[in-house]
Amino acid sequence: MSRKITNNIKSNQFYFNKIRDRYFDALLNGQENKALASINYALTDGLDILNIYKKLIAESMKKIGDMWHNNEITISHEHRASQITLNILTYLRSNLVNTPSNAPLAIVSTVEGDAHIIGARIIADVLLINNWNVDFLGTDTPSKDLLKFIKLRTPELLVLSGTLDSSFNKCKEITKEIKTTPQKINVIWSGSGITKKYNIDKNFNSKNLISKHLGIETKYCPDFLDKDPSHTLIYVKNLSNNNAKQVSTKKLMKIIGTNIQYLRSNKNLSQQELATKSKLDRTFLSAVENGKRNISISALQKISISLEREIDDLFKPLI
Ligand code: B12
Numbered sequence: 001m002s003r004k005i006t007n008n009i010k011s012n013q014f015y016f017n018k019i020r021d022r023y024f025d026a027l028l029n030g031q032e033n034k035a036l037a038s039i040n041y042a043l044t045d046g047l048d049i050l051n052i053y054k055k056l057i058a059e060s061m062k063k064i065g066d067m068w069h070n071n072e073i074t075i076s077h078e079h080r081a082s083q084i085t086l087n088i089l090t091y092l093r094s095n096l097v098n099t100p101s102n103a104p105l106a107i108v109s110t111v112e113g114d115a116h117i118i119g120a121r122i123i124a125d126v127l128l129i130n131n132w133n134v135d136f137l138g139t140d141t142p143s144k145d146l147l148k149f150i151k152l153r154t155p156e157l158l159v160l161s162g163t164l165d166s167s168f169n170k171c172k173e174i175t176k177e178i179k180t181t182p183q184k185i186n187v188i189w190s191g192s193g194i195t196k197k198y199n200i201d202k203n204f205n206s207k208n209l210i211s212k213h214l215g216i217e218t219k220y221c222p223d224f225l226d227k228d229p230s231h232t233l234i235y236v237k238n239l240s241n242n243n244a245k246q247v248s249t250k251k252l253m254k255i256i257g258t259n260i261q262y263l264r265s266n267k268n269l270s271q272q273e274l275a276t277k278s279k280l281d282r283t284f285l286s287a288v289e290n291g292k293r294n295i296s297i298s299a300l301q302k303i304s305i306s307l308e309r310e311i312d313d314l315f316k317p318l319i
Pocket of ligand 1: 057162
């Protein structure tokens, strides 16, 4: 495959599948160097980090899991693949994270009884890469101790990952405790134990929706629920935007950028596809999405038409 791939090819399923299969083969055969090489290949080609986590790493681990459950490989093969994946995550983290010391704090953990670390670790790393300080507690944190720790550390955000069906009740208990205290902590949960059981395939950004869907009293609900780390990241980015009383130009640029990114990803469009559709340059669109470039009304109009939304929709945080 040519190294000079275009953005269109990068968003192409064939391209993803090819690199994912290389990564998967390396995991299956215990070849850490090859696994790392395929991730570096994707990075050099400019594949964005969220897609590396979601499409290469998570999908490959799920494939390994299916083989284990079908008795095609042993649990030792699975353990080896999980360890290689954790090493790769450490490699990515050490290359991409440079969190400022005054960044807000998030606590990320799985719940009591749940030993599945990789989903939680991906979310922790996504937050770190996006300038959060993260206390990552790993797996199987006893609820009592977690609650004590939260009181001590007073984070802005608590992220719970639940992979087992039984994790749902643990998430519920912890959230109820937290929402009963005067501390104002945003709580988000996800993980396949919750999203599969409750059939969550879109984001739930209002407590009323979450309450209805999960059958939990609104005041004890998590603040956001989605299976996709990208949407969660957008929600998290908007946490500070939502608190703004008077919106500065800089904040408005951030809100507009985040909204465009959110609506684009909901339509499954790559940056290049949206830029082409709107007759704009991709690098310009990327800077706008990151809140780094001021955008003219005519360019905003083109984008809102491509996204099939009213232009006004782009000015207030959508999630
Ligand atoms: C690897 C694995 C293990 C390893 C874990 C190793 C480790 N260090 O993590 C080991 C061997 C320990 C294990 C044990 C068990 N496992 Co297991 N395991 C898996 C497997 C194969 C892969 C999990 C994984 O890492 N996936 C890759 C990650 C990246 O995906 P993910 O966790 O879904 O995370 C993604 C999203 O869900 C999301 N996400 C996750 N958390 C969060 C949080 C937020 C806020 C957001 C936004 C998103 C998000 O983002 C991630 C990236 O997209 C799955 C099979 C599968 N198809 O998933 C079974 C699976 C999870 N295991 C299962 C079971 C039943 C068990 C055992 C009970 C088996 C047994 N009989 O002993 C034990 C339980 C141990 C325990 N106490 O937890 C079941 C769970 C069924 C259920 N719903 O309850 C599964 C689904 C297998 C199956 N099909 O039955 N397991």
